[in-house]
Amino acid sequence: MITWMELSDQYFQWWQDAASSYVDWFKDQPVLLKAWGAFLDQSLQMKRITDQALDEFWRAVRLACREEITRLHERLNVLESHLVELKERDWAEEVDKRIAGKVVAPEDLKPLRKTLDAMEKQIAEASAGAGVREGIASLEARLGELLGELEEIKEIVHRYSSYLDAQPAISKVARRRGPGRGLQMRPSKKLFSFRRGRR
């Protein structure tokens, strides 16, 4: 004998099948999609106008608007990406070489270990020579340059973050530029266009 639950299951299934065919037909109508698109377009235009008015208001009271703060954050993101790239360059280059077949994967290093040991001995013997000393000095100088660059970028990041934290500082700059003119930033489409491997 059929239970109440089974009966309700059957009824629900029948209702779902019947209703879904109508709903599917309805939601696929181009008229509906067109009307929805037009409504969405109008709402978004309204939002844009409201946002612009709000931005103007913040500028009028000499405060940075949301757009300007966002642009600053974007720049910080780019700087952070550059920092990460610098910091992680060693392993990235190593992997590039490994992929290109110039450096073998660690699992393949065992057969080469003997050769490396022999080379190590040779280097130790030759370290007294002038050529090797010069080579080491130039490498140290290059390393110093890179570290200097890294410090410079850290400094910029530090400067920007404190700048963002301090709202009065932003309004101060806006005030200096005169009424109705906040921090003017260029559109940031190209911010992320830097390629890998470039500093």
Place this chain on the structure above:
Amino acid sequence: MWEALNSSQESVWREVQDNIRRAERWGELCLRPPRVEVGITPKEVVYRENKASLYHYRGEAHEVKPIPVLIVYALINRLYILDLIPGRSFVQHLLSNGLDVYAVDWGTPGDEDRSIPLDYYIEGYLDRMVKKVMALSGARQISLFGYCMGGTLAAIHAALHPERVRNLVLLTTPINFEEAGYLARAVDKEYFPLDALVDALGNIPPWFMQAGFKTLNPLGDVAKVYNFCKNMLDESFVENFFAMEKWVNDNVPFPGEAYRKFIRELYQENLLYQGKFTVDGQRVDLKRINGAHLSVVASEDTIVPPKAALCMKELISSQDNQAVLLPGGHVGVIVGGRALKTTWPRITEWLLERSE
């Protein structure tokens, strides 16, 4: 006759008692909804750039395969979706089978991320993460596992750098967007104000995308509530239900410029399928993919209908090339009850055979 009447009476009485219990349980669940802890497999961050992080899962298998697996999710998904709850964690399943698992967490984009182009997600973040996985594991090639839009990103990356990818697993991944069903029709150039949307909103909020997904099956929510009421006395059902709800409703915003390119060039113009899609100025030719490939497609998927995903097999030049159609929907195919017996073993065995 009397017996039949008696049995019917008993059945009604049982039903009434069950309904009283259900009402009590409903009240309990409303007052104290169960806390679902998701993503509990031990892991650590091994790389971080802006909001994107690369996680390395810690497994307990004695012997780990040398080829690591990198899981790439869609930009709108959270990290835990394949590591839901104990017993429903695909990540845990991979680990227990001796695979070395990494996963990309795109993070939650803020207003400042609206200008990050799709190209940077592929050739910036993903590129570095792939390299980091290779550096950490010491492997020369990896396995890329992409889910939904993450699969599209993984396939593009594999086409740009085929030398890095030994195995490519695509789970319900749209490739031919012309066959993407209702979603493709809903974002048609003729109706959909794409530029106005991105210009006005910046990042596309999760509620907007949720609304789009709900439209695919408007009666789905009614069926969900009906099933919940029917099975709410079963503790394990309730736990799974809340975990799934957390996943389905816990999306992150889609970064604005990435969304613009994704919708325009993939959904509206279908450039990837036609071989005209470019990333950072390089043309993406899927034919360049020559590693082993497995596409897992869900037969009842409405977000990525089978036709949109199955074509991948025809577009690449891999010798070891498979596409399988498994039962289930977009989510159910990997975390549903059936997935534990169908999808999981299928993918894991395929990966294990090719990870030596």
